[in-house]
Amino acid sequence: MSLGKPVKQLIAARRPKVAAPPEEVPLTPSAKAFRGAAEVARAGGRRAAGPTLLSDAEVAEFFRRLHAIQPEPRGELEHVNAFTLLVAVVLSAQATDAGVNKATRALFAIADTPQKMLALGEERVRDFIKTIGLYKGKARNVIALSERLIAEKGGVVPDDRDYLTTLPGVGRKTANVVLNMAFGQPTMAVDTHVFRVANRLPIVIGRTPEQVEEGLLARVPAQYGLHAHHWLILHGRYTCTARNPQCQRCPVADLCRSPEKRV
Numbered sequence: 001m002s003l004g005k006p007v008k009q010l011i012a013a014r015r016p017k018v019a020a021p022p023e024e025v026p027l028t029p030s031a032k033a034f035r036g037a038a039e040v041a042r043a044g045g046r047r048a049a050g051p052t053l054l055s056d057a058e059v060a061e062f063f064r065r066l067h068a069i070q071p072e073p074r075g076e077l078e079h080v081n082a083f084t085l086l087v088a089v090v091l092s093a094q095a096t097d098a099g100v101n102k103a104t105r106a107l108f109a110i111a112d113t114p115q116k117m118l119a120l121g122e123e124r125v126r127d128f129i130k131t132i133g134l135y136k137g138k139a140r141n142v143i144a145l146s147e148r149l150i151a152e153k154g155g156v157v158p159d160d161r162d163y164l165t166t167l168p169g170v171g172r173k174t175a176n177v178v179l180n181m182a183f184g185q186p187t188m189a190v191d192t193h194v195f196r197v198a199n200r201l202p203i204v205i206g207r208t209p210e211q212v213e214e215g216l217l218a219r220v221p222a223q224y225g226l227h228a229h230h231w232l233i234l235h236g237r238y239t240c241t242a243r244n245p246q247c248q249r250c251p252v253a254d255l256c257r258s259p260e261k262r263v
């Protein structure tokens with residue numbers, strides 16, 4: 001039996017209105033592929049619900065704002081050349097930048113090359129850095145890496161990640177910091193702040209620093225590549241803090257989809 005036109009109109013008018021699905025913001029192919037893999041990874045092999053990644057346009061806007069606030073961000077570890085930067089980053093593992101700076105000011109004043117560091121010797125280096133956690137092992141590494149640089153590279157820190165990561169105490173993150181700050185390469189050193197901020201917004205979803213590094217390298221617009229890791233670190237250190245994120249004064253709060261957002 002067919003219903004008359006007025007009855008059909010009445011039924012249609014009473015049908016509950018269903019909200020239109022949110023508009024899909026286009027992602028680049030690499031971001032799409034990364035999102036798929038990352039969301040599966042987060043779910044431990046299954047797809048799971050959770051905040052969707054920021055779109056490419058939102059990622060660009062995130063960095064545009066941080067760039068506008070601080071166009072030339074600097075790392076906070078004090079150094080005078082590539083070698084002292086390398087040593088400072090090695091010393092900064094599980095220590096604060098402020099604590100490292102306090103110890104290295106006097107150390108670098110008398111030992112700013114591998115040759116001078118080696119001449120100083122492990123015991124004296126230990127004395128300079130004894131306020132830093134794990135200082136005994138770190139002093140050993142500083143002397144050992146100085147020896148290697150002298151024997152294998154003429155005392156020069158090379159812009160070579162594969163080589164740098166063979167040095168004692170130097171991991172991928174340390175090498176990325178040195179390549180970025182001393183050699184101007186657009187690397188992504190993922191520390192605890194970068195890891196948290198990237199996963200929170202989320203710009204990427206990654207369970208390991210390597211996944212987050214890979215995702216950020218795929219997603220950060222080229223013009224922001226050089227300073228991206230500093231902006232993320234500073235945002236994480238001073239605004240998007242681990243325990244008490246300062247969402248009320250966060251310059252990217254409207255972009256953020258984190259369930260931890262407090263606005």
Ligand code: SF4
Nearest residue numbers: 240245247250253256
């Ligand atoms: S709104 Fe809050 S959680 Fe989101 S990025 Fe800003 S500080 Fe972090």
